[in-house]
Amino acid sequence: MARLNRLLPFLTLFTGTVTSVAVNTTIQSRATTFNNPVLWEDYPDIDVFRVGSVFYYSSSTFAYSPGAPVLKSYDLVNWTPVTHSVPTLNFGSQYDLTSGTPGAYVKGIWASTLRYRKSNDKFYWYGCTGGKTYIWTSSGTNAGANNGEVDASKWNWESHSPINTCYYDNSLLIDDDDKMYISYGNPNIQVAQLSADGLSQARTQQVFASSVTIEGSRMYKVNGNYYILVTRPADAEYVLKSTSGPFGPYTQRTLVSRISGPLANAGFSHQGGMVDTPDGKWYYVAFMDAYPGGRIPVVAPLRWTSDGWPEVVTDSQGRWATSYPMPVQTSKTVPGSNELDEFKSGKLSHHWEWNHNPDTSKWSLDQQGGLVLKTATVTGDLFAARNTLTRRIAGPKSRGTFRLDVSKMKDGDRAGAVLFRDRAAYIGVWKQGNDARIVLVDDLRLTQSSWTTASTGRTAATGPTVSNTQDVWFRIDADITPAFGLSTERTSSFSYSVDGGQTFVKLGSAVPMTNTWQYFTGYRFGVFNFATNGLGGEVKVKSFQMSPL
Structure with missing residues (x-):
């Protein structure tokens, strides 16, 4: 959720219609259904994508370091952190906390983006801080060749010179022709085309003008159409669609607006991204404001209209359901978060x-x-x-x-x-x-x-x-x-x-x-x-x- 949210009234944004559901942090493997929230931990500003049979999820961390955690899943339900895209916050001395507070609390990594580029076997992370867009990459992971799997030793993040443009609440799209685009902005949405190496800007253009606040871009290409998901903080998600190319023109429809469920005394599900499973099903992964615990992820299946618009599958009462069928049936699992940590592995866990x-x-x-x-x-x-x-x-x-x-x-x-x-x-x-x-x-x-x-x-x-x-x-x-x-x-x-x-x-x-x-x-x-x-x-x-x- 981006900075403008601090200016918005939140007290009208609570659903309060469904009883809270306890979610175990142990693995829900081999189950036929899952419960929301899928991960009751504070991982906001979701950017989710798939490489082979592995789902990845990038999140915000503000001044916490290392930043921009990357989580891994085989089924969109059970997640575990595997790396951080930003090993050191290289945004200025205030992130070292050497002069006491104010330091950089509530600054740093907001809504950012992460994607994998198969052509050069490289993960790219982009995030705007202090008016610049910082870039970190991890090369040689062999993710494309290994059905999405990355050995822990292969995550080697490298910093690059920042782009002197703020890609505010950005999202990376790597097109079928390997060209790289970033959508960003508030309230008007821009699309930038990057250089061939992804490290500088080739051009940028406004593609959509909004009369209301929208932000939190997430950009996709599905069946030849271009889509940008944007949030209306903090209660709705819109879909922008172009049939002409990444620079539009785009038309808009509502994906969700003030949708009830699945937790009482939490905000509305919003600001998320789309991802498909290996067998072609689509899902929307969003978060709910669930303080004092933070912002926690929820998952719902998507269906597509005949004219190419995604819709969230709701329960019989039109709410975000507490339970849905498992997105992927697999015997593969990831570790939970309750293991005893005796700090013996030679490095800190990414928790x-x-x-x-x-x-x-x-x-x-x-x-x-x-x-x-x-x-x-x-x-x-x-x-x-x-x-x-x-x-x-x-x-x-x-x-x-x-x-x-x-x-x-x-x-x-x-x-x-x-x-x-x-x-x-x-x-x-x-x-x-x-x-x-x-x-x-x-x-x-x-x-x-x-x-x-x-x-x-x-x-x-x-x-x-x-x-x-x-x-x-x-x-x-x-x-x-x-x-x-x-x-x-x-x-x-x-x-x-x-x-x-x-x-x-x-x-x-x-x-x-x-x-x-x-x-x-x-x-x-x-x-x-x-x-x-x-x-x-x-x-x-x-x-x-x-x-x-």
Whole structure:
């Protein structure tokens, strides 16, 4: 969803007609039907496409780094992250968080695009930031030759000089003749033709003028016709169609408008893309505003009219259904998101993203397992601290449990587990002299105007002191059941264990979570370590596990 959404009234955009459906993060393989949402995690601004028998899905990440995650699926229902198109946010020094807040919160990677070009075996990513369109590519993946499969070692992303034009909310189309086009813009839609190598602009032209706000372009060619899907934020999707070529002229029809379902207290399904299965069926993948958890993907089949327009298949009451037949029947699966992570693989899982570009000299993976977080910033402000590592919370309710070795913390260090967003809270250890005490801190807040720190938090509760020889387990139970537009806020609870993870003790009262949309990103679990006196301390994150509640 693009920047203009922050100017639009959202309080009229809630459906509230269908009871929330719990979605497991375990694999729905070999099922005959699936439930929406297909992935109850915050992956907005969907760009979905297929290479061979593998579906790929690119998403927005704002200031989180690495950026632009790429997910993989064999059936359009079960997804797992496999890489990030933007390993380092190379958009300016503010993305390094070296000068404290405001940093680049709510800036960075918005609606961008990713496609595979078979002729040169290369993935292309384009995203507009700061008035320029940045380009990253991954070559030599062998995706075309391997029925869409890419070995993890083959994702090697390379940055190129940006194009000095903002392709706002863009979409890449690689035509049958291998020419490359990008649709973009708000409220008028442009189409640019790229150079043969895809690294510069050959020409650009306005192809559609709109009397209302439209954005979020997704461009396709189907049966000789050109289509651009655009969203009317945040409740509708239109289809622009040209029978004459990529530069139009285009005519418009409505794909969905304020369509009810499939979750209560969430926004309308909109801003997505089309994709076909290997056997020729078509699907529309959109997202719903489902705060406090973020924006989550839903899938519906498409049918085509006799004159070549796509239509969403709805249930008997005209709603986006909670359940549809599985798009693809396959025995292939992808990993879920609930596996125990002991940081033993030699690299971070692509479930993880830092709050900004990390200081790479201040973190490492131990060969025997564990993530070592050295203090990277001297500050009293968690939002200004570098190297906070986060991951999305799976809905509707999840538990995140971190195990930390805090024996090497220094005087003034603060480390622990955080429920991270523009209004945040954490449970952790404060080291003061020889005393290491467990604390709960809430009311950490960013302003919604400048995204500077409004509050560094308050100590809501204190727990026991811990010795230098014991590990500490920190647990956050988060309820991200949609509450978008409600006055009632969902809550999370915090607890700790000092007996080897056998017994957990709740600390303080439940902490409310904001339902607002302006930060765009949903709540995340995170782990941090920062200094208030001087650098030199460290903690080791020995494990993390997320499990449904």
